[in-house]
Amino acid sequence: MFAASRQLVARTIRTFSTSAASLDAAASTTATFTAAAPAVSATKTTLPRTYFVERTKSGQLPVYSEFKNAGSRPLTIIRKIQGNATALKTDLLVTYPNTEIRVNGRSNQVILKGLVMDDVRQWLTVKGF
Numbered sequence: 348m349f350a351a352s353r354q355l356v357a358r359t360i361r362t363f364s365t366s367a368a369s370l371d372a373a374a375s376t377t378a379t380f381t382a383a384a385p386a387v388s389a390t391k392t393t394l395p396r397t398y399f400v401e402r403t404k405s406g407q408l409p410v411y412s413e414f415k416n417a418g419s420r421p422l423t424i425i426r427k428i429q430g431n432a433t434a435l436k437t438d439l440l441v442t443y444p445n446t447e448i449r450v451n452g453r454s455n456q457v458i459l460k461g462l463v464m465d466d467v468r469q470w471l472t473v474k475g476f
Contacts, residue, residue, distance in 0.1 A: 398430035400476040408468050408476065423459040423467060432457055442470055 403409055409427040414420065428435060432450045436457055439448055447460040459467065 396430075396434070398428055398432060398435045400425065400435070400471055401427040401429055402476070403427070408471050410464050410468050410471070412462055412464050420460075421462045423461065423463050425457040425459075425467065425471075426454075428455050428457065438474075439467075439470075 400408065409425065411424045411426065413422045413424055415422060425435070432452075432455045436448050436450050439446070439457065439459070443459070443463065443466075446463065449458050450456070451458060
C-alpha cells in the first residue's frame with residue numbers, strides 16, 4: 348500500500364513543475380493522473396500569501412493613522428495581520444519603495460511613515476482583502 352501511494356505522490360509532484368518541457372514529459376508519463384491534477388500555467392506561477400489582513404467588525408480594513416511628536420510625525424498603521432507581517436512589508440516595499448516601513452513583532456503590525464492610509468486601503472482592496 349505504501350509503495351503505491353509513494354508512486355502516486357512522486358507522479359503528482361512531477362506534474363507541478365513549471366517548464367514546458369517538463370510539463371510535456373510529466374503528461375506523457377502520468378496519463379492516468381492528469382484528470383485529477385490541477386491545471387498548471389507554464390508562464391506564471393503565483394505563490395500563496397503567508398499573511399492575511401482581517402477586516403474589523405464593521406467590515407472596514409484595519410488601516411489607521413497615528414501622530415507622534417505632537418503631530419510632526421504622521422504614521423499609517425496596518426493592524427489585525429494574521430501570519431507573516433514581514434511578507435506584507437516586502438509586498439508593500441515593492442509598491443511603495445520610497446516609504447519607510449517597519450514591523451512591530453509583538454503586536455504583528457506594519458507601520459508606514461507618512462499618511463498613506465487611502466493608498467494602502469486601495470492596495471489591500473486590489474489584493475483581495
